[in-house]
Structures are given as structure tokens and as C-alpha cells.
Amino acid sequence: MATGAPPPKGWQAIHDEVLRRIHARDWPPGHVIPNEVDLAREFGCARATVNRALRALAGEGILERRRKAGTRVALHPVSRATVDVPVIRREIQERGQRYDYRLLDRGTAQPPAAIRATLGAGEALHVTALHSADGAPYVFEDRWISLDTVPGAASECFTSLSANEWLLARAPYTHGDIAFSAEAASARDAALLDTGTGAPLFVIWRTTWDHDRAITTVRLAYAPGYRIRTRIGGVAAGTGQGD
Amino acid sequence: MATGAPPPKGWQAIHDEVLRRIHARDWPPGHVIPNEVDLAREFGCARATVNRALRALAGEGILERRRKAGTRVALHPVSRATVDVPVIRREIQERGQRYDYRLLDRGTAQPPAAIRATLGAGEALHVTALHSADGAPYVFEDRWISLDTVPGAASECFTSLSANEWLLARAPYTHGDIAFSAEAASARDAALLDTGTGAPLFVIWRTTWDHDRAITTVRLAYAPGYRIRTRIGGVAAGTGQGD
DNA sequence: CATGTGATTATGTCTATACATATTCCAACG
DNA sequence: CGTTGGAATATGTATAGACATAATCACATG
Secondary structure: OOOOOOOOHHHHHHHHHHHHHHHOOOOOOOOOOOOOHHHHHHOOOOHHHHHHHHHHHHHHOEEEOOOOOOOEEEEOOOEEEEEOOOOOOHHHHOOOOEEEEEEEEEEEEEEOHHHHHHHHHEEEEEEEEEEEOOOEEEEEEEEEOOOOOOHHHHOOOOOOOHHHHHHHOOOOOOOEEEEEEEEEEOHHHHHHHOOOOOOOOEEEEEEEEEEEEEEEEEEOOOEEOEEEEEEOOOOOOOOOOOO | OOOOOOOOOOHHHHHHHHHHHHOOOOOOOOOOOOOOHHHHHHOOOOOHHHHHHHHHHHOOEEEEEEEEOEEEEEEOOOEEEEEEEEOOHHHOOOOOOEHHHHHHHEEEEEOOHHHHHHHHOOOEEEEEEEEEEEEEEEEEEEEEOOOOHHHHHHHOOOOOOOOOHHHHHOOOEEEEEEEEEEEOOOHHHHHOOOOOOOOEEEEEEEEEEEOOOEEEEEEEEEEOEEEEEHHHHHHHOOOOOOO
């Protein structure tokens, strides 16, 4: 009875049919598929509709498109996943847990060389804090904020509002770099996160920029057991389509 | 001299101008922005062009759109990153390193309960293998393949072609789940990856499906030092736009 | 006051047409 | 033979108009 989903209409129907042909090996990897005009004629729709469907498939990494050269089935499809990195407070509260934030330290200093390489040579604000869920340590935040880019941060205490949320409101970024890795807990990590030295921690490094000026670099060390979940395929998330 | 980029035209110009107004707090978080018709009039373009720009911003998590309710600036912008999980062989070769694949074990068996929960009750093929880069162990793959969904896998030896690549070619998936986490190396992990027991390993769990039938579940344990890099913001990756 | 129902409205999508732009291909030329 | 320049072509994008759909809001009704 539950057929799962009604047969899609419009550009999604074309999306699905093209995907079916790729999976069925009608169009094997590397194959150049018919051009938009021909597909539009075949499907009995406007070229813009075909364009929408093929553009979505290209966004999923299934197709590769180049002007004049045409559209071909990707030779090496990658798993393209969209990961939502939420604000920590919301991440905790949405699971129905109590959120606590505790500022550990705050002060201006000359950042270490590795941080200076991205933040620039000037003085920076160093903020460390602990976020916890239902009283249990959740993530240890170690952040440097560029006082060149965000001078207003110098007069902010960050005792009740986390630096992340303050920055989101006051210094929005245009883009950023993120890296996920696994690190062994240092003595300090371990003490704060209530685990043993050397425990495997999921760590996110993130640097955000306002155009070409670095705003902040942060290391987020999550308590053991943390995992990031996401999905691939289906209707591509993050493309703003559908509901 | 290098101005960085030429001023964008068309829908990207609208995208950028809307983003500027959000950053400038002309339109603060929660604010309902003008509707597409009004914006089109203001920018002197067609509504479809505004739609394209706003749809892109919604895909980036900056805007939230609902029919009739209109378009509002997101209250809690999330960092929406698109992560490309490439085929391991390519990941290594694209860095100019030599890729080696070694099958460790292969056999049909009754998977453990945790795996059965997703793969289903039937027998499954268990494949373990080691991928290495320039002779150094890179990732340890521990995979279960559903013989219900992919009966052809039973007669495949996987000695020279990795199970991942064989599956990509023979049993394409429609969607999948991915989880990133940090785990302590087991004795076996440590021996294979040439590290110590308890070392922090970056681990990817991935399950892929063909519609509602699970194809395979794999645990990929990367040698210490591995990290996944990605970016957020800018022109949204994975939306298939631009070149 | 609670509730249901229909008008209203903003977004979602499609069509047909047009022009822009990147790339390829081929032919002419040195 | 190599190089260059233009024609051909497929995608990228814009436009105006139209209808579809979902959600809200106001109003009438019990």
C-alpha cells in the first residue's frame, strides 16, 4: 500500500529518469548523453526544465557538464554529502538536553605561529570555553579572534554568550574552511572533557573569513562518542529545492 | 591590481546584494524580506532571476522560504558544508602517491546483530581490505555486502578490484547514510595501520541503499593524521551552478 | 469562543524565446 | 606542418507570462 512516494512530476521526473538510465547502464560512465534540446523534445517539455534536472544531477556529482562539450556521465562519481554544522547550543537543545556554557579563559595575546599564518600578524583575542549537555562536558572550544577584523570583540566578555554566537550576530562570514579529524586528547582536553589522556576525540577546525580578512579560527574538541551524521544522494540536500 | 573577481552579473549579483543587506543588518535575522515580485521590480529583472538568487541563498541556509509565508532571514544559520568523499584510489593517486590495494579476507557469514539491523536478515559477504599510499597503510576497510540485494557479489573475488569500486560499477546506490567519528584503534586496527592500540582513528561509517534495499555497510578506519577538508559559504558548492 | 471554509498571496514550476559565452572543430594561411 | 581565426554548438542565463500549490488570514457560522 505505502508506495513510498508519488511519482514525481516536472523536472524531478526527468532527474529520476536520467538517473535510472545511468544506473541501468543505458548511459555508462563517460558516456555523453543527448543535449538539452533533444532531451526536451523526447520528454515533451521545455529546455529549461531539462536544464534544471541536469543541473541538479551535476550538483550531485553524477553528471559533468561543459559548454559545447556537452553533458557526460561522471567517470568517478564521488559521494557528495552536505553536512550541517549547527550552533552548539541548538544542537544540544534540539535533543532535549540542557545546555550549559562556561567561559574558561579570555585574553589578548600573540597567537602561535600556526594561527598567525591564517589570522594575520596582529594581536588576537584568545577565548577558551566549555559547552556541556545535561551537565556532561560536550565540546571544548579553543578560539582565536582577529582584533584587526573584529575590533569590537576586545570589549566583549563572552561570559554568558558564547563567542560563536556573538560572532554570528556581529561579524558574519562570507566563507570558511572546515576540517574534520581525530586527535588524541591532550592532558588539558582530557581533564575538561572528563576522559583519559590520549582518548580519541573528534575535532573540528574551522576558520571563517569576511572576504579576504580572517575573522576567527577555532578548534572544537568533542567528547568521546560524538559523531556527525549526514546523507548522500536522493534529492540533494542543500540545493534549496523542494520542501 | 588583482581585484579578486569581476562584479557578478545576473542572478549572482542579486544573490550578493541580498547577502550584503543581511550582513549589513538591513534585514536582520528573522526579518521577512520583500517578495520576489517587488525585488524583481527593484532590481529591474524578471521574477525568475530573483527566484534563482533566493533559492541559492536558501540552499546555503541563509534564507528560509515558505509558500505564502514569504522569505525570511534564517534565525539560526548553520554552516552547511558539502563534503566530497572520493573513491580511495583516486584520493591517493591525485596526490601523486602510489596506490596499493590488498584483500585481507573474504567470506560469507551471518553478520553481527548491529549489521543485520540495516542489511537485513539474510547471509552477507564480509570483505576486509587494506588500502595504502606509497606503501604506508592508509585506510582499513571492513565491509558487509548484502547478498540479497547484490547476489552477483558472491562470485567476485575482490583481489585486484576493491569492493567499493566493484560496487560503484555494478550496484549503484540511490542514497546513503554517512557518519564521521573518532574511534580508538583496536588491536587489529593498530596492527594493520601500523600504529598503537588506542590511537585515535578517523572513522567513516557508510551504508548505501538501492531504494529501500540496503546494498552494503562499510567501516573505513583511516590511519592517524587523516583529515577531511571542506569549505562553507561563497558560491555554494554542490548546487551545480557556475563553472 | 471555537471552528471551519474560502479568498488571498507568495513561492514553485513550466513554457517559449532570445541572447551570451565557452569550447570545440575545421579550414585557411603562413 | 603548425598556428590561427572563425563557424558551429551546447550549455548558461534572462525574460514575460502563465498556472499550480501551499499556507495564511479573515470572515462567517455554529
